[in-house]
Amino acid sequence: xxxxxxxxxxxxxxxxxxxxxxxxxxxxxxxxxLRSGGIGSTEGSGICHSxxxxxxxxxxxxxxxxxxxxxxxxxxxxxxxxNVRRARFSVEEVVKLTMDFYRRNYIEGLFLSSGxxxxxxxxxxxxxxxxxxxxxxxKFGGYIHLKTIPEASAELIEKAGLYADRLSINVELxxxxxxxxxxxxxxxxxxxxxMAKLRCKIEEKGEPTLQxxxxxxxxxxxxxxxxxxxxxxxxxxGILRASARLYGSYHLRRVYxxxxxxxxxxxxxxxxxxxxxxxxxRLYQADWLMxxxxxxxxxxxxxxxxxxxxxxxxxKLAWALxxxxxxxxxxxxxxREALLRVPGLGTKVIDRIIETRRHRRLRLEDVGRLCHSVAxxxxxxxxxxxxxxxxxxxxxxxxxxxxxxxQLSLF
Amino acid sequence: MARAQLNLAIHVVRLESQTDFAGWRDAARxxxxxxxxxxxxAWQVEPDGxxxxxxxxxxxxxxxxxxxxxxxxxxxxxxxxxxxxRFSLLYRLLWRLRSEPKLLSIATDPxxxxxxxxxxxxxxxxxxxxxxxRFRKIGEGADERYVAWFxxxxxxxxxxxxxxxxxxxxxxxxxxxxxxxxDWDGERLAIxxxxxxxxxxxxxxxxxxxxxxxENIFNPARLKVKAMQKEMPKKYWRNLPEASLIPDLIAGADxxxxxxxxxMPTSPAPHHAKVKAKHWPTPEPADVVAPEAEDxxxxxxxxxxCRRCPLWRDATQTVFGEGPDNxxxxxxxxxxxxxxxxxxxxxxxxxxxxxxxxxxxAEIDRRKVYVxxxxxxxxxxxxxxxxxxxxxxxxxxxxxxxxxxxxxxxxKPNLVVALGATAAQSLLGKAVPITKMRGDVVEREDGxxxxxxxxxxxxxxxxxxxxxxxxxxxxxxxxxxVRELMGS
Numbered sequence: 001x002x003x004x005x006x007x008x009x010x011x012x013x014x015x016x017x018x019x020x021x022x023x024x025x026x027x028x029x030x031x032x033x034l035r036s037g038g039i040g041s042t043e044g045s046g047i048c049h050s051x052x053x054x055x056x057x058x059x060x061x062x063x064x065x066x067x068x069x070x071x072x073x074x075x076x077x078x079x080x081x082x083n084v085r086r087a088r089f090s091v092e093e094v095v096k097l098t099m100d101f102y103r104r105n106y107i108e109g110l111f112l113s114s115g116x117x118x119x120x121x122x123x124x125x126x127x128x129x130x131x132x133x134x135x136x137x138x139k140f141g142g143y144i145h146l147k148t149i150p151e152a153s154a155e156l157i158e159k160a161g162l163y164a165d166r167l168s169i170n171v172e173l174x175x176x177x178x179x180x181x182x183x184x185x186x187x188x189x190x191x192x193x194x195m196a197k198l199r200c201k202i203e204e205k206g207e208p209t210l211q212x213x214x215x216x217x218x219x220x221x222x223x224x225x226x227x228x229x230x231x232x233x234x235x236x237x238g239i240l241r242a243s244a245r246l247y248g249s250y251h252l253r254r255v256y257x258x259x260x261x262x263x264x265x266x267x268x269x270x271x272x273x274x275x276x277x278x279x280x281x282r283l284y285q286a287d288w289l290m291x292x293x294x295x296x297x298x299x300x301x302x303x304x305x306x307x308x309x310x311x312x313x314x315x316k317l318a319w320a321l322x323x324x325x326x327x328x329x330x331x332x333x334x335x336r337e338a339l340l341r342v343p344g345l346g347t348k349v350i351d352r353i354i355e356t357r358r359h360r361r362l363r364l365e366d367v368g369r370l371c372h373s374v375a376x377x378x379x380x381x382x383x384x385x386x387x388x389x390x391x392x393x394x395x396x397x398x399x400x401x402x403x404x405x406x407q408l409s410l411f
Numbered sequence: 412m413a414r415a416q417l418n419l420a421i422h423v424v425r426l427e428s429q430t431d432f433a434g435w436r437d438a439a440r441x442x443x444x445x446x447x448x449x450x451x452x453a454w455q456v457e458p459d460g461x462x463x464x465x466x467x468x469x470x471x472x473x474x475x476x477x478x479x480x481x482x483x484x485x486x487x488x489x490x491x492x493x494x495x496x497r498f499s500l501l502y503r504l505l506w507r508l509r510s511e512p513k514l515l516s517i518a519t520d521p522x523x524x525x526x527x528x529x530x531x532x533x534x535x536x537x538x539x540x541x542x543x544x545r546f547r548k549i550g551e552g553a554d555e556r557y558v559a560w561f562x563x564x565x566x567x568x569x570x571x572x573x574x575x576x577x578x579x580x581x582x583x584x585x586x587x588x589x590x591x592x593x594d595w596d597g598e599r600l601a602i603x604x605x606x607x608x609x610x611x612x613x614x615x616x617x618x619x620x621x622x623x624x625x626e627n628i629f630n631p632a633r634l635k636v637k638a639m640q641k642e643m644p645k646k647y648w649r650n651l652p653e654a655s656l657i658p659d660l661i662a663g664a665d666x667x668x669x670x671x672x673x674x675m676p677t678s679p680a681p682h683h684a685k686v687k688a689k690h691w692p693t694p695e696p697a698d699v700v701a702p703e704a705e706d707x708x709x710x711x712x713x714x715x716x717c718r719r720c721p722l723w724r725d726a727t728q729t730v731f732g733e734g735p736d737n738x739x740x741x742x743x744x745x746x747x748x749x750x751x752x753x754x755x756x757x758x759x760x761x762x763x764x765x766x767x768x769x770x771x772x773a774e775i776d777r778r779k780v781y782v783x784x785x786x787x788x789x790x791x792x793x794x795x796x797x798x799x800x801x802x803x804x805x806x807x808x809x810x811x812x813x814x815x816x817x818x819x820x821x822x823k824p825n826l827v828v829a830l831g832a833t834a835a836q837s838l839l840g841k842a843v844p845i846t847k848m849r850g851d852v853v854e855r856e857d858g859x860x861x862x863x864x865x866x867x868x869x870x871x872x873x874x875x876x877x878x879x880x881x882x883x884x885x886x887x888x889x890x891x892x893v894r895e896l897m898g899s
Contacts, residue, residue, distance in 0.1 A: 007623050014627040030579035041578040046641065047542045050628040050653055053661050055638025062628060070690040072683070080686045081679035100617050101624075103557060103582060104546045176724070185691055189715075189728065196727045197751040245725050248793030249752070261632045262671045272672045275632055290795075297793065337636065352518040361515045366519035 010097065012087040016067040017113055019263070020170075021226055021256040023048075025059045025108035025143040027163040027256035028221035038139025039102060042165065046108050046143065055160050060111040061101050065089055065126055069115030071174070073183035074267035075231045075260060078120045082244050083265045088117075094130045095138065103141050108133070109165075118151060124152035124160070129162035150187075150194040153154060157194075157219075161201060166221035166253070169194050174242040178232035182269065195250040197224045202251070221251035223281070229283060230276045231260040233242030237300075237307035240286055242298035247290070257283045282309040289315060292347055293340045313402060317343040320380055327392050330382040332361050343401075344376035417712030420453035422467060426498070429456055429566045429590075436483075439502050441467045444474035449506050454498035470776060479515060491566045492529045500525060528894050536565045541574055542646050544586060547615035557584040559609035560650060569602050576600055587611050592605050618652040625653040629660055631667035647752050658714070707736040712818055714787060720810035722788035727752045732818050734785025739825040740767075740897050741781045743815065743834040745866055749798050752789035757782050762868035766830075769867070769883065773890035775897075783820055786811045804817035808837050819859065826896050827859060848890055852896065862896060864889040 004012075025046030032041040048057035049220055066088035066297040067078040074391050075086055089097075098110045127146055133139040140203045148157065160167055169191055173179050178306055198219070205218035226247060227239060233244075243255045256293040257274035266272065286309060293316070300315055303322045310318040318341040320327065320343045329338045333352055349371045356362060364386035368374035379391045379401065394400065424438040437453075442452055445468045479818075486501050494500075504522055508514050517523055546557035557579070566655060568586065575586065585594045587606035594601045649652035663867075704710040711731040730747035731757055741759075749762035752842040758766050770777050786807055791798035815837055819827070829835040832845045838861050841855060843864060853861045870886060873879040 007620055010623050011627045012619060014624050018628050018630050033580035034577055036467075038581045041574075041577060043574075043577075047538070049542050050625065050651065051639040052625065053636055053639050053657055053664065054630045054633040055635030056633070057642070058625070058628060070686050070692075072687070081683040083680045084676050095856075097620065101621060103579070104615065104617055104621070105544050105559070105579075106546070106621050115898070116657065141578075146481040189754070192727045193755075200753055241611065244793040247796060248791070248798045249727060251796050261630055264671050265674070265677055266671065274668065274672070277633060277635070355516045356518045359517055360519075369519055369524060372760070 005330070006097070009087040009089055010063070011069060012085050013064045013089060014062065016115075017062045017111075018060065018114060019077065019258060019261060020111070020147075021056075021258040022145070022168065022224055022254070023057050023059045023062065023111065024166075024221075024254065026221075027253055028143060029217075031141050033139070033141045036139045036141065038141055039099070040109070040139075040141030042108075042141070042143050047108055047109065058142065058329070059108045060097055060183070062111040063094070063097075063113075064095065065112060065114035065130070066117055066121070067115050068117045068120075071116060071183065071185045073186065073261075074269040075172075075182055075228055077263040077265070081267070091126060091129050091133065095133050098142075099138055099140065099281045102140070104355060105247050107142075109140075109145070111145040112151075113147035120149040120151035121153050121156060121375070124149045124156045125376060126375055128156055128159045128163065131160065132364060135163045143221075148194065148198070150190045153199070154308045157197070157201070161198075161218035164219055164221075166224060167198060167219045168224045168226070169240070170226045171195075171246065172226070173232055174227050174234040174239045175232070176185075178234060182231060182304070192249075195225070195246070198314070199250045220388055223250065224252055224254040224256065226256040228260050229257050229280055231270055234281070235307035236283060236286070236302075236309045239358070240290070240297050240300060243287060244290060247265070247310070255287060257287070264400075278311045279309070281310060282315055285309075286315045289319075290359075294337055295319070303349065308376055313398070314343070315402065316341070317376060321398055324392055324397075327380040328388050329380060329381045332357050332382075332384060342377060342380045344371055344380075376401055412781065421451040422447060423453045423455060423469065424498070425455050425457040427773055428458060429458075430490055430569060431456070431491075432487055435486075435490060435498055435501065438467055439468075439505055441470045442502065443476055443505055443509070444471040449499060449503040452499065452502060454502070456494075456529075463578055465869055476509075478505060478816050479512075482508065482515060483514075488533050488570075488724050489526065491533045491536075491570055493565050494529060499531070527676050527870070533565055533567065536563050537567050537571050537574075539563075539647065540567060543643075543651060544575075545610040545650065545652060546584060546724065548617070551611050551836060555583070557582055558611050559584070559586045560606075560608050561586055561588050562646075563588055563590075572600055572602065600685065622653050622656055626656055626660065631660070631664035633672065634661065634664040634668070636661055654701060703846050704817065704821075707732070707818070707821055710814070717787065717814070719813060720788075720807045722790050722807060724730075725791065726788040728755050729758055729787050730755055730784065730789070731787060731814075732781055733757055734777075734781030734783075735779065736781070736822050738779060738781035738822055740828060740893065741783060741819065741822060741824045742828045742830060743838060744784045744830045745784070745833040746784050746786040746800075746803055746866075747789045748800060748868075749791075751788070752798075757784055761871055762866070765883075766867040772887055773894055775890060775894050781818070781824070783815065783818055785815060785834045787814060796812060803833060805836075808833060825860075826862060826893070826895055827861045828864065830864060831869070834866070835861070835863055850892065860896070862889075862893055 012193065014240065026044065026081045028042045033039055046059050048059050050058040052058060067084065068086050068088060069078045069080055072079045072081050094112065101107045112292045113126050114123050129204055131144050131146060140378055144161050145166045145168065148160060148169045150169055172186065173184055179186050179188045201218055202222060205216045208215050227242065229239065232389050246252050246255055258278050259280035261275040262272055278312055287302050290297055300319060309315050326341065326402055329342055336350060336354060339345055339353065352370050353362060361384040364378065364382045367377060367383055371377055379388045379397055423791060426434045489497050489501055493770060495773065500522065504526060512519065514523065515707060540561060540563050544559045545559045547561045549556050549558060568591040575584065576595055583595065583597050585592060585608055590605045592606050594603060594605040633678065704713050714731050716730045717729055730751050748760045751757055786803040790801045790803050792801055827838060829838050833844045835845060845865060848863050849865050851866060853863065855861060865886065867886065870879060870882050873882055888895055
């Protein structure tokens with residue numbers, strides 16, 4: 001085999017990593033290099049250092065340690081039966097690339113994943129070694145996200161949590177049946193158990209110790225996971241149900257949805273089509289409704305026919321149109337919980353409304369000044385001098401709203 | 412126009428620099444305490460002019476000028492904006508705050524809208540500078556330095572410099588911009604005058620690698636140019652080494668994506684068969700009927716894959732019974748909870764702790780008894796980050812009885828304790844009123860004695876402290892009775 005240059009390896013191993021949607025570098029502990037004299041910081045919200053033409057943020061150096069893999073998951077470019085070119089980074093090469101990129105302010109840190117070679121512990125061990133060298137030898141204070149191999153030993157996971165900001169294990173598909181069919185060697189039971197163990201570890205280390213009263217470091221950015229959307233036939237309702245279960249059971253910071261994307265040399269077991277990007281977007285919006293808007297999972301799609309999110313309008317508007325009896329809501333009096341249900345009002349706008357209305361009553365124009373699209377909000381609220389009257393229950397309301405939103409975007 | 416305004420204004424404030432906040436603050440204090448309204452003041456930046464406050468009246472020492480602390484912080488941000496009107500906007504807000512102390516909370520006020528828009532623009536500029544500064548390395552070893560050229564929209568270099576110090580402490584670096592520069596020598600930060608693009612290095616070898624990464628992390632099947640440009644507007648592109656790749660990547664995307672779709676699936680890679688044989692050997696054909704479990708460990712193993720009811724779907728794992736398989740007594744609870752589901756062990760959560768401590772008081776050694784549940788998967792409804800326990804239904808209890816019967820069969824206990832209604836229903840095959848029959852011993856048709864009592868989680872749910880203690884006491888009496896019965 002010819003020896004590959006670092007640049008060739010980087011091409012292969014970043015191409016191999018791009019199907020992982022997560023790029024977050026936020027939510028970790030605050031950290032800087034003033035005391036260590038090293039390089040790197042994390043300060044609350046992460047920074048997107050670039051954007052690819054796919055609209056996705058480039059925050060981390062997202063690469064695989066190797067794309068050799070003993071698993072044969074049909075949706076994955078790196079499956080063992082794939083004819084893709086293979087490469088393998090050494091630990092030194094990854095450390096050097098990370099530091100070289102970070103020093104030039106290209107990235108917030110490293111997201112390291114890997115195909116599984118030899119054994120889970122061998123692979124996990126090398127990933128942990130990369131993180132250890134960065135933290136200890138390079139005094140690196142930037143963000144580190146390690147993809148965790150579910151079967152790796154508890155000891156290695158412990159070390160991974162010590163050096164990494166975030167750990168993640170991908171559930172891959174929303175149902176166990178899907179995993180069995182498309183990733184026959186993966187064990188959903190083991191994946192669940194690993195997530196349970198991570199949650200326990202994160203909680204255990206989150207408690208201050210008795211002696212030093214300090215918290216031990218263990219993945220301060222928590223854990224996350226990813227589900228592929230559109231590779232199997234699970235409905236959106238089923239996907240959201242899986243998410244709600246994962247958030248509740250394992251306290252994940254994020255569930256990422258990755259529209260199944262055709263891959264070079266793809267398997268015949270899968271739909272060969274463009275990735276369902278709008279569906280992915282709607283799932284993220286629905287996920288937000290569960291996490292920040294007080295919606296329980298079952299109510300998001302209750303009353304819909306096919307358990308699928310409406311692709312033409314956002315899930316909150318779709319819900320409101322199905323639940324008009326709960327509107328209009330009075331912006332000058334309603335509780336925060338009721339305002340959160342109003343289409344077109346985001347959490348920040350609602351905070352502003354609540355702050356302002358303590359001092360003066362809001363008119364429709366005032367609400368219009370605070371939010372993006374008053375056309376979407378108008379049928380669902382009462383304001384000083386404004387009542388939607390029969391508009392809320394109008395038969396063609398959906399068209400009225402979508403049409404005026406389109407006109408606004410033309411402007 | 413500006414000239415006309417200056418002539419009309421009664422007072423002209425000359426600030427030393429674009430971000431002369433101290434100067435603005437001093438002037439504003441003098442003006443406000445002398446009751447000089449905003450329309451009588453004009454603001455100017457004149458770096459080498461006279462002392463800004465020279466023609467202003469002195470601040471009235473006895474006049475109190477109180478503004479929200481929040482306003483000062485926000486004003487420091489606003490002053491970094493390039494809008495020449497910002498100084499007068501800030502003074503107008505200060506003026507209005509004297510009679511409208513809640514003004515900052517009124518998001519609908521036009522002056523507040525403007526304040527917020529300016530703040531937002533400055534924050535965005537600061538954020539984009541943190542994102543899009545690209546250092547280029549010059550020199551080696553002791554002479555190694557990193558230099559960047561950046562073009563911000565607003566006067567943010569000084570305000571943003573600390574971020575780069577915190578992040579790149581161990582590096583010597585300089586950020587050059589048309590209006591100002593920041594330099595860190597490893598120990599001290601210096602803010603200097605503006606510079607020109609040609610003062611910055613023209614290239615860096617690492618950029619070839621960075622461009623390789625940018626090209627390959629892009630997925631041509633997901634082209635979304637607008638989304639990219641919204642966050643990375645073209646005005647930044649000329650200083651980003653990766654940006655020159657963008658037009659070609661966009662132009663080639665459709666072709667690359669359809670090529671992936673059109674390409675026929677190939678046959679498996681040559682090494683695939685070897686990998687499969689080594690790591691995933693085809694299992695020996697299993698016996699058609701698995702042999703029946705002969706002891707508790709075997710039974711536990713068998714229960715791991717239980718699919719007798721749908722509860723396994725949402726749970727983490729089967730939580731099987733625990734304890735010696737020659738125990739005299741079996742305690743049967745309802746179902747595992749959140750903690751039990753994570754750890755795979757029965758009675759270790761809050762209710763388990765109550766249970767343990769009362770067993771202890773009753774002098775029953777938990778290690779010598781067998782503890783299990785009527786239903787072995789956790790049934791719950793997710794609510795955000797919590798899982799709300801839901802009661803198992805008759806079908807689920809019935810399905811799981813298969814396992815409980817086998818546990819009873821293998822252990823052959825002297826006594827079974829039903830903790831709560833679900834356990835009683837499972838053990839007796841019908842619903843019984845627990846509160847009425849608590850403390851009773853019911854003998855089943857097969858001769859097994861079943862002691863009925865409440866589930867320890869019932870104690871946890873009692874709010875009133877006195878009632879709680881009384882209930883604990885009752886449960887302790889039940890457990891003492893159990894201890895007596897164990898021996899008989």
